[in-house]
Amino acid sequence: MTTQTTQEPEQPALTGGGGGVRAERLFSLWTLATGLLVLAILALILITTTNEAWPVLRAGGFRFITERTWDPNPQTGDAVFGALSFMYGTAVSSLIALLIAVPISVGIALFLTELAPRRLGAPAVTIIDLLASVPSVVFGLWGVLVVAPALVHVYRWLNDVLGGIPLLGDVFGVPVGTGRSFMTAGVILAIMITPIITSISREVLSTVPQANKDAAYAVGATHWEMITGAVFPHSFAGLVGAVMLGLGRAMGETIAVALVIGGATAITPNIFAGGNTMAAIIVQQFGESTGLFTAALIGLGVVLFAMTIVVNLAARVVVNRAELRMRGAAG
Amino acid sequence: MNRKLLSRLLLVGVALAMLAGCGGGNGGTSGNNNQSGGSDLSNLSGELKASGASFPDAYYQEVVSAFKEKAPNANVTYNAVGSGTGKKEFGQGLTDFAGSDSLVKDSDGVAAGSFLYVPTVAAPITVSYNLSGVDKLQLSADTVAKIFQTDIKKWNDPAIAADNPGVTLPDKDITVAHRSDGSGTTNNFTRFLKAAAPSSWKLGSGDTVAWPSGTQGGEKNTGVAQIIQQSDGGIGYVDLSDATESKLAFASIKNKDGQFVQPTLEAAAAALEGAELADDLTYNPLNAAGAASYPITSPTYLLIKSRYDDPTKATLVKAFVRYVLTDGQALAKEVNFAALPSSLQQKALAQLDKVQS
Numbered sequence: 001m002t003t004q005t006t007q008e009p010e011q012p013a014l015t016g017g018g019g020g021v022r023a024e025r026l027f028s029l030w031t032l033a034t035g036l037l038v039l040a041i042l043a044l045i046l047i048t049t050t051n052e053a054w055p056v057l058r059a060g061g062f063r064f065i066t067e068r069t070w071d072p073n074p075q076t077g078d079a080v081f082g083a084l085s086f087m088y089g090t091a092v093s094s095l096i097a098l099l100i101a102v103p104i105s106v107g108i109a110l111f112l113t114e115l116a117p118r119r120l121g122a123p124a125v126t127i128i129d130l131l132a133s134v135p136s137v138v139f140g141l142w143g144v145l146v147v148a149p150a151l152v153h154v155y156r157w158l159n160d161v162l163g164g165i166p167l168l169g170d171v172f173g174v175p176v177g178t179g180r181s182f183m184t185a186g187v188i189l190a191i192m193i194t195p196i197i198t199s200i201s202r203e204v205l206s207t208v209p210q211a212n213k214d215a216a217y218a219v220g221a222t223h224w225e226m227i228t229g230a231v232f233p234h235s236f237a238g239l240v241g242a243v244m245l246g247l248g249r250a251m252g253e254t255i256a257v258a259l260v261i262g263g264a265t266a267i268t269p270n271i272f273a274g275g276n277t278m279a280a281i282i283v284q285q286f287g288e289s290t291g292l293f294t295a296a297l298i299g300l301g302v303v304l305f306a307m308t309i310v311v312n313l314a315a316r317v318v319v320n321r322a323e324l325r326m327r328g329a330a331g
Numbered sequence: 332m333n334r335k336l337l338s339r340l341l342l343v344g345v346a347l348a349m350l351a352g353c354g355g356g357n358g359g360t361s362g363n364n365n366q367s368g369g370s371d372l373s374n375l376s377g378e379l380k381a382s383g384a385s386f387p388d389a390y391y392q393e394v395v396s397a398f399k400e401k402a403p404n405a406n407v408t409y410n411a412v413g414s415g416t417g418k419k420e421f422g423q424g425l426t427d428f429a430g431s432d433s434l435v436k437d438s439d440g441v442a443a444g445s446f447l448y449v450p451t452v453a454a455p456i457t458v459s460y461n462l463s464g465v466d467k468l469q470l471s472a473d474t475v476a477k478i479f480q481t482d483i484k485k486w487n488d489p490a491i492a493a494d495n496p497g498v499t500l501p502d503k504d505i506t507v508a509h510r511s512d513g514s515g516t517t518n519n520f521t522r523f524l525k526a527a528a529p530s531s532w533k534l535g536s537g538d539t540v541a542w543p544s545g546t547q548g549g550e551k552n553t554g555v556a557q558i559i560q561q562s563d564g565g566i567g568y569v570d571l572s573d574a575t576e577s578k579l580a581f582a583s584i585k586n587k588d589g590q591f592v593q594p595t596l597e598a599a600a601a602a603l604e605g606a607e608l609a610d611d612l613t614y615n616p617l618n619a620a621g622a623a624s625y626p627i628t629s630p631t632y633l634l635i636k637s638r639y640d641d642p643t644k645a646t647l648v649k650a651f652v653r654y655v656l657t658d659g660q661a662l663a664k665e666v667n668f669a670a671l672p673s674s675l676q677q678k679a680l681a682q683l684d685k686v687q688s
Contacts (some may be wrong), residue, residue, distance in 0.1 A: 072541075073539035133334055176506060177563065177564055264543075265544060274545075274548075276511075281619070285513050288539070289513060
């Protein structure tokens with residue numbers, strides 16, 4: 001690509017009197033501007049939201065992210081705003097979603113690229129992409145009307161079986177009667193992010209050169225050994241990218257989570273109990289908020305933004321390390 | 332050719348006759364209106380925008396469409412965006428009047444003295460429950476407070492049993508449902524608990540309070556009703572209109588006089604009679620005196636400006652609010668709201684005379 005674009009202007013420059021050079025300048029300016037625009041918008045969002053949230057950040061300081069109480073109208077004293085319970089809810093529901101969605105998505109993607117006959121592959125891809133286009137409120141309504149009441153029975157059974165075991169018993173605790181919980185939110189999120197992860201993983205996996213695979217087969221690898229030895233190392237960075245996009249959507253998902261997570265301010269290891277996430281509480285309470293309360297909700301937005309950036313940076317570090325290691329192994 | 336001309340002439344004749352008839356009709360009706368002395372609703376025209384509380388939304392929509400029939404050229408819209416947002420938009424001058432369940436605070440963005448309260452209707456907030464095998468439940472304010480604080484976790488708790496002699500209560504977990512969004516309903520419900528169960532209730536009062544972690548939040552009244560419906564052992568606070576719609580069972584609540592009263596419109600009206608009225612026409616029917624009063628009765632107000640710069644706007648606002656307070660009161664019952672007692676109604680109408688333009 002780059003060699004083409006640098007060579008091209010020489011041709012018209014011989015005949016067309018430098019018009020091509022101007023176009024080239026314009027083109028590079030345009031792309032530079034659009035690139036900078038993205039950065040500018042990001043910075044603007046961060047600056048203005050932090051500014052709006054400043055009253056609560058100044059009043060609470062670090063306590064805003066270490067305090068678990070969220071009480072706009074306490075019996076006595078001033079309002080207390082702590083983001084910790086909602087940070088916990090965002091983290092737990094997204095983690096559950098990833099634990100469910102990643103194996104499924106990568107499995108589907110591997111099946112479609114490596115195993116499925118072409119006849120089956122194309123319609124399967126269409127259907128999965130269709131799943132990605134379902135609006136999130138539909139997932140939320142389905143979750144609250146169908147999935148949550150149905151899953152309660154599964155939760156009860158899991159609690160009966162695992163409830164007595166020390167550590168597991170805390171995680172698989174007594175479920176709430178409606179089924180609206182961290183777990184249900186995780187399941188709904190998993191369904192929502194599966195199409196994204198699948199679709200990108202499939203693209204990534206299909207870029208593995210046939211030569212690499214053939215080489216693995218040539219040294220006597222089985223199908224599974226070929227996938228772990230040739231496909232995964234080549235596409236690791238891309239797969240992590242796919243998972244990160246899914247995680248981004250899970251952390252930011254608002255309305256579906258607001259409907260199914262139960263709307264309780266809680267930090268509990270019990271994944272069958274109700275909780276709340278940052279995105280959900282913002283949409284629930286923003287309308288009726290005033291003053292410091294509004295600032296606190298915007299503050300949650302800033303924390304969510306920061307959390308997303310940290311997670312993405314961490315992913316970049318993981319990818320860089322892994323690539324170094326694999327390159328080392330290859331060399 | 333001839334035939335065509337004839338038919339055209341005939342058409343013109345018919346049209347003229349119809350026009351004449353219409354004109355006569357119009358003259359007649361307007362004459363009637365003048366005779367009856369009522370304001371000319373049919374002559375009103377213009378736009379009124381309002382927003383605010385979702386609690387009385389069903390009633391206001393009913394009144395707005397009835398008003399539209401009387402005054403076809405006047406357009407009134409009411410958006411149920413919630414009391415807080417309603418007050419904010421009213422304060423910014425985006426709307427001509429606002430609906431609110433709660434009183435105006437300094438932080439709401441409406442300047443004190445720039446507006447008037449007009450009470451419109453009232454409605455009971457039910458404590459609805461879903462408990463198979465129990466179709467009659469009585470609760471005192473202290474018990475309600477302990478249930479919603481999750482101090483009481485089981486339905487067969489001695490405190491509930493003490494309120495319900497002779498009723499067999501199952502050994503079931505209680506699922507508490509509350510509003511996840513900020514709400515005037517939450518505000519009035521918690522204010523009731525604060526007033527009626529001061530020693531038990533520790534969560535304070537407001538549009539949003541810090542509910543304990545074991546509870547479930549639902550969006551709007553319908554969302555809370557849905558949680559109750561979905562869970563055997565569920566309990567929550569829902570306005571009468573939505574609770575009736577969702578076919579929920581209501582608990583009888585012990586009032587100030589020690590009687591257990593069902594949430595009905597009559598009991599709400601009794602609470603209005605028992606409530607003390609302030610000079611600015613705000614009143615508090617929560618935990619009102621009177622043997623027949625339902626103690627969790629929520630008031631709701633329209634906020635109108637005390638001065639409208641545009642005289643036609645002032646006329647229109649006055650006409651609409653007057654309609655709400657007179658003919659509109661008869662519609663309240665149909666949508667499960669209690670009309671104002673006549674003494675309060677007269678005082679509310681008197682507020683309109685204070686509006687300047």
